[in-house]
Amino acid sequence: MTETTTDMSDATAGVTPVGVAGAPGTGVVGEGVPAQGPGDGHEASEILAAARVCVDPELHEAVDSLPGHLRRVARYHFGWEHADGTPAAGSAGKAIRPALVLAAVQALGGEPATAVRAATAVELIHNFTLLHDDVMDRDATRRHRPTAWSVFGVTDAILVGDALQALAQRLLAEDPHPAAPAAAARLARCVVELCAGQHADCALEGRGPDEVTLDECLAMAEAKTGALLGCACALGALYAGGGPEEVDALDGFGREAGLAFQLIDDVIGIWGDPGHTGKPAGADLTARKKSLPVVAALASGTPAAAELAALYAGSPGKGSPGKGEGEGHEERDGELERVARAVERAGGRDWAQAHAADRMSRAVGQLARAVPDPEAAGGLLALAEFVTRRTQ
Amino acid sequence: MTETTTDMSDATAGVTPVGVAGAPGTGVVGEGVPAQGPGDGHEASEILAAARVCVDPELHEAVDSLPGHLRRVARYHFGWEHADGTPAAGSAGKAIRPALVLAAVQALGGEPATAVRAATAVELIHNFTLLHDDVMDRDATRRHRPTAWSVFGVTDAILVGDALQALAQRLLAEDPHPAAPAAAARLARCVVELCAGQHADCALEGRGPDEVTLDECLAMAEAKTGALLGCACALGALYAGGGPEEVDALDGFGREAGLAFQLIDDVIGIWGDPGHTGKPAGADLTARKKSLPVVAALASGTPAAAELAALYAGSPGKGSPGKGEGEGHEERDGELERVARAVERAGGRDWAQAHAADRMSRAVGQLARAVPDPEAAGGLLALAEFVTRRTQ
Secondary structure, eight states, X not given: OOGGGSOHHHHTTTOOOOOOSSSTTOOSOOTTSOSSSGGGSHHHHHHHHHHHHHHHHHHHHHHHTSOHHHHHHHHHHXXXXXXXXXXXXXXXXXXXXXXHHHHHHHHTTOOGGXXXXXXXXXXXXXHHHHHHHHHHHTOOEETTEEOHHHHHOHHHHHHHHHHHHHHHHHHHHTOOSTTHHHHHHHHHHHHHHHHHHHHHHHHHHTSOGGGOOHHHHHHHHIIIIIHHHHHHHHHHHHHTTOOHHHHHHHHHHHHHHHHHHHHHHHHHHHHOOHHHHSSOTTHHHHTTOOOHHHHHHHTTOSHHHHXXXXXXXXXXXXXXXXXXXXXXXXXXXXXXXXHHHHHHHTTHHHHHHXXXXXXXXXXXXXXXXXXXXXXXXXXXXXXXXXHHOOOO | OOGGGOOHHHHTTTOOOOOOSSSTTOOSSOTTSOSSSGGGSHHHHHHHHHHHHHHHHHHHHHHHTSXXXXXXXXXXXXXXXXXXXXXXXXXXXXXXXXHHHHHHHHHTTOOGGGGHHHHHHXXXXXXXXXXXXXXXXXXXXXXXXXXXXXXXXXXXXXXXXXXXXXXHHHHHHTOOSTTHHHHHHHHHHHHHHHHHHHHHHHHHHTSOGXXXXXXXXXXXXXXXXXXXXXXXXXXXXXHTTOOXXXXXXXXXXXXXXXXXXXXXXHHHHHHOOHHHHSSOTTHHHHTTOOOHHHHHHHTTOSHHHHHHHHHHHSOOOSSOTTOOOSTTHHHHHHHXXXXXXHHHHTTHHHHHHHHHHHHHHHHHHHHHHHOOOHHHHHXXXXXXXXXXXXXX
């Protein structure tokens, strides 16, 4: 699977250096953005922290309105409780999506405080998809902890996901803000797109590496990852009273930034640092995922592509994915290294980095359509930079 | 499992005679309702047919707005297509819930045509829960056809359920009717209650017959079955411009009628006619379901209760549930008959029938609070009668 299901805030928190484009130390935003300022990541972490503070009371209130056991499973999923119900100090992620909602309101001159319910609704939808995607993908860990289904069972994880979708819509239905109905409709449309993206992801996983096109994979990534980031920005625009053009432009901004994120996340899934990302280097290769750099490499027509196809056709390396202990460790590492080198020689890494930069450039263009003043656009740019930036 | 997942319209269409209360040929509504008129089932079938005609175009439009494969799975689930995508003449059920929405609008003097979107939204929510409940319960058939998950896989059934919930909320978010936001909030709260009911059902199934109280089972049935019927009526009241008392009274009417339905459905699950109900006689006993008559019987303190407990503690009868062919047929039938007789001798059948009548009486009382004019209340009464009535 590619990563709708990635909580990007965790995956990119303090990430390993991943060259994206341009000179070392600069992000992918490129021209027109100073090397220091919105792009230096400092402002982004403040924006994210502020969004978390804004949204958390509403999020807790919504989750705590769930009856008995559903509440307990949800509180576990959000990292607020351990499996036994005792309080946990864990983080529910870095609130990228709520931060995008609030920053979009601000970028268009609105009052972010009016959009806290909408920001919370987006976070609830994100978490509903995480719960369900983990069930479908049988993923065992999420945010460094066992997934809800693996602790409480598939039934409870499905039900709590269903309930979180309902809570999100309840928050918007109860919100007297005049933008709330349009936001609710847009969020509901987004859920359908997320479902289509997850279906496409699962369908692509079931096909051979030579039966998958790069365009299909990009379309899937847009639906799975870009759609909700775009929706978050669009909801912010609606709450700021933006017109259809501004709403669409901000949707486009979030989508393109989401694609850039996905490309970088896929690079991390091959060459990243497990200590920082929570995802072991090579995990996507071990699982024979058809991630974007791999599919680009396979489509390159190079000798390395043929070598990669042969390696991917073989059975996955020995040793459990994500573990490096026990027999087969060295053999597995050697095979993963061969696969990673083949992806790189076939141009998969360069393509992903260049394409991420291209997507970020498109994102910036969309943003400029709606928010020509760079000062006003600073918060959104900083967030987009954050999800795709190098670490210091 | 008890039956959220039952499509009551199918399960009770032309059901086998089941004595409920009162003299033969009368329904459970009891005093104040003429033996002919709203209670004779004739008007109900006209109301249901009219609701289906009202709702179907909106329902088709919503489902057909789904992208590609999700649309196909949804169309299969609704019985509009076969698994291979060719058109099917199947029925999507009898539209009890949409009919309740529209009848409630009419009972309070509103214009049913204004509530078609709300009625469609309720039908979408019902079908979302059917798709997910079938996954959780691993039920193989629904409306006499293989369930969506058994044809398309668990992932697609989960995703299409998710998408139907989103479609329901989209319809309400796009509805300019002034009651739409309150209806959306109420429907979202109902979804949380349905999830809690399904969780309770699964949790009760995992416990021993002597570890389950009748009150727990009744509370579960109210959440799983009563909540959405109540919500349907409440939405109708909202769309008719009803005040909080009328909305609550109609919610209560639907809940009580839903409980009455559940009790009768459980009676059918033990003594019903498979030819008519789609559920083979004894199916609930074969599966050792802790349905309401069984739990009432176990709690009776009679010698038959002890006998029943011993029978229920044993392994289920030979032969696959729902099938009567092959070896072990006679042995299975003999055992089922013993279990059914024990439930009856312990008073489980009489209790369920008396309690269904009591619930219907409460339903009628709630209805009278909001709609004192029997003429205006006729449509809702006819529908309530329909789902719990004897056949002719």
